[in-house]
Every structure is written in C-alpha cells, then in structure tokens.
Amino acid sequence: MSGEGEDGGAAGAPSTLYLVKQLELVVRALLDDELRPLGLTTLQYTALTVLQRRSGLSSAQLARRSFLRPQTMNVMVQTLQERGLIRRDRDPDNRRVLVLTLTEHGRELLRAAAPRVERIEARLLEGVGPAHSQEFRDALRGGVAALAAEAANRRISAMPDP
Template identity: 55%
Template structure:
C-alpha cells in the first residue's frame, strides 16, 4: 500500500486542528479564523487589513468581513495610519487581549495533545521541519 503524500497529511492535520480550535474558541463567540487573526494582532499590532489577511491566511474579502465582525464585538479597533491617511491600521483592544488570554491554556493543551506521542526532541524537530517547509514555499511566492 502506498504511503499518503506529505501534502495530504499536512492538510489532514490542518483540518483536524482547525475543527478542534473551532470547538475551543466557540465558547467566546469567535471562529478559529478570527482567533488566528487576533493572535496575529497580538504579535504584530497595528497592521493594515491587507497585511492581516496575508498573515492570517485568508482573502482580503474574508478579512474585510472579519474586521467588521471583530470591531462590532469591541475586540479590535481601527485608526488612521499617520504615515498614510488613506490606510486604516487595526489594533487589538484590551477586550480582545482578554479574550485571547482565556484560550492560552486550552490552545496549549491542544498543541500538547497533538505532539503527545512525540518525544521533546521529535516535537522540536517537527516544529523546525514545519518552519523550514513553510519558508521554502513562502520564499517562492
């Protein structure tokens, strides 16, 4: 029997992680995609919608809808970019930071469950392999 391709396995992992993450963050009234966008802002506050879309792996239209939803919930706010008055920069609010703080432990537990059958060295190697693989493909585009 032929082994499944790495691309297939990566997609399977992505799908199960996203489903489990959706279950976790549903209690806060957000989706896994919204959670991802909020965590991007937590690391890099003050992004444009286009930058946030790229870093969150969604289309510009999806991000536009997401920004409206997150802003209406008070999780983010937008303000004019002083360097480019036509551009709005998106910032995480204190309420957004508070919501993310609620999920630190359950998300860490999900990651630990995912890597639970690996040794510490294998988990570190897995992390490095994923980063290297992503960088190899991201540098092409």
C-alpha cells in the same frame, strides 16, 4: 496531492502532503470546538493573534498574515470591531489608511483562549514525543520555508509578508 492509500512514497502509504492536510483539518476542527464557547472562530482567533504580535496593520496586511482574502477580512474586521475586540484608527503616516489594533477586551479574550489552544498543541506534540518536539517544529519551519521559496519563485502569493 495524493490521497489516502495512494502511493506517496512507500506503497500504500499516504503522501506527506496528504498527512499535512489531515493535520490542518483536525487542528482546525479542534480549535473551532475549543474556541466556540468563547464566541470565536479559528479564523478570528488567527487574526487576533496576528494583531497581538504586530499591531498597526492595515486590513489588507492582516488578511495576508491570516491567510485570508481581503474581502473576507473586511467582513471579519467589521465583526471584530463591533464586538469591541479591535479598533481602527487613522495611520498617522498616511491618513488615508486605517490601521488595526487589539483592544483590552481583545487581549482578555486571547488570554482566555490561550490554555485551550495550548492543550491542543500539547496533545499534538505528545503524539510526536518529547524527544522529537523541537525537531518536528524545525522540520515544519524548514518545509514552510522551502515551499514559500518555491511559491515566490513562481510569483504565487502563498505566505504572508514577514
């Protein structure tokens, strides 16, 4: 990945990949700052929102969808469970597997976090401009899909299962 000031296309311009990484880092810093008063990290918030969209995942499935290693997720699951934000239950189809679900307390915390996260996204899209917001989102989806396909061709686990 080219660094700032390195040739990424136009002479002296940063590469697109460098800009994407900068965006990721600033989003992460802002999310951490906004979520800290709620006692959440960005990684915990991500895991909780994944469970909000798709309940009943195993810890390994949640790790993949949250972009974390299973070992990291195991520690996080324990923390989230101790805080009463998630619960683990036996999978009725496979009693050896524990599946995760949000508790009402977890859902309440996500509702409290929503306006904070929405402000960050609104600010990002404000920088893109209202006429280009959907185009920007579509372009990001297209880029993710193209690179996920490349990773799959290389048999690299880069994206969570759909």
